[in-house]
Amino acid sequence: MKNAAHLFPYAVTEKAYSYSDYMELMEKVVLENRTTGLKQSEDLNHYTRLNLSRMQRLNKKVTVNEDLKKTIDRFQFPQTWFILTEAWCGDAAQNIPSIVALASLNPQITVKLLLRDENPEIMDAYLTNGGRSIPKLIAVDENFNELFTWGPRPSGAQEMLKAYQANPVKPYMEFAEDIQRWYISDKTESIQKELKELLEGVLIENKF
Template sequence: MRNVAYLFPESVRKGAYTYSEYMHLMETVVLENRTTGPKQSEALAHYTKLNLARMQRLNKTASIHESLREVVDQIDIPQTWYILTEAWCGDAAQNIPTIVAASLSNPLITVRFLLRDENPELMDAYLTNGGRSIPKLIAVDEDFNEIFTWGPRPAGAQELLREYKANPVKSYSEFSEDIQRWYIADKTQSLQNELQELLEAVAVDK
C-alpha cells in the first residue's frame, strides 16, 4: 500500500464533511438556487436540485446485499473513506448514498466528503483518463496508507460515457437522461458488486 498522507494535510482533513453535514450543504445550496464550486449556472443549480431529491430517496431505499455486508463486516482496521464530490454531479448523487449505507454496519469505517474544486491537489492525484471525474472514493487507514479507490462510476455507466464521447450524436442533456435510466435499471447492483470485489481483493492481499 502506498502512503498518501501528503495528500491529506490537516487543512484537508479539517475541511471534510460528515454525511449529515454534506446533505445539509446540499439542502442549503438548493434553497439558495445555486450549487457548490466556483462555476455557477441555472443548469447546475437545476441538476443540484435533482441530485438532492435523488439522494434523499436513495437514503431511504438503499438496500445492501448480504454478501457485501458480510465483506464490510470483516474489515478489522479503522479506516476512512474519503469521497471527492460536488453537489451538481449526477454520478455522485446516484452512488454516494449506497456507499454510505454499505459502510454503516461497521463502526471501524468513517466516511468523509471533500469538495473537488476546493482540493485540486488531491483530485489531480486521482484523475480518470486525465480528467477530474467524480465521485472518487479513496479509502485510507489511520496512517493514510491507501487501501483501495473506486470511481467515478460503475463500469457499465463508464462504458456508456466512453461510447458517447466517441460518437456524440445527441446532446449532453439527452445523454444524461440515458445515464439516469441506466442507474434506475441497475438499482445500485453494479456499484455493490464492484465494492465487494475491491474489499475481497484487499482481504486477500493482507
C-alpha cells in the same frame, strides 16, 4: 501500498464534511438557487436540485446485499473513506448513498466528503483518463496507506459515457437522462458488486 498522508493534511480533513453535513449543504445550496464548486450556471443549479431529490430517495431505499454485508464485517481496523464530490454531479448523487450505506455497517469506517474544487491537489492525484471525474472514493487506513479507490461510476455507466464521447449524436442533457435511467434500472447492483470485489482484494492482500 501507496501512502497518501501528504494529500490529507489535518487542515484538509478538518474541513471535510460528514455525510449528514454534506446533505445539509446540498439543501442549503438548493434553497439559495446555486450549487457547489467554481462553476455556477442555471443548468448546474437544475442538476443540483435533481441530485438532492435522488439522494434523499436513495438514502431511504438503498439496501446492502447480504454477501457485501459479510465482506464489510470482516474489516477490523480503523479506516477513512474520503469521497471527492460536488453537488451538481449526477454520478455522485447515484453512487454516494450506496457507499455511505455500506460504510455505516462497520463502526471502524469513517466517511468524509471533500469538495473537488476546494481540493485540487487531492483530485489531481486521482484523475480518470486525465480528467477530474467525480465521485472518487479513496479508502485509507489510520496511517493513510491507500487501501483501494473507486470511481467515478460503475463500469456499465462508464462504457455508456465512452460510447457517447466517441459519437455524441444527441445533446449532453439527453445523454445525462439516459445515464440516470441506467442507474434506476441497475438498482445499485453494479456499485455493490464492484465494491465487494475491491474489498475482497484488500482482505486478500492483507491476509485477513
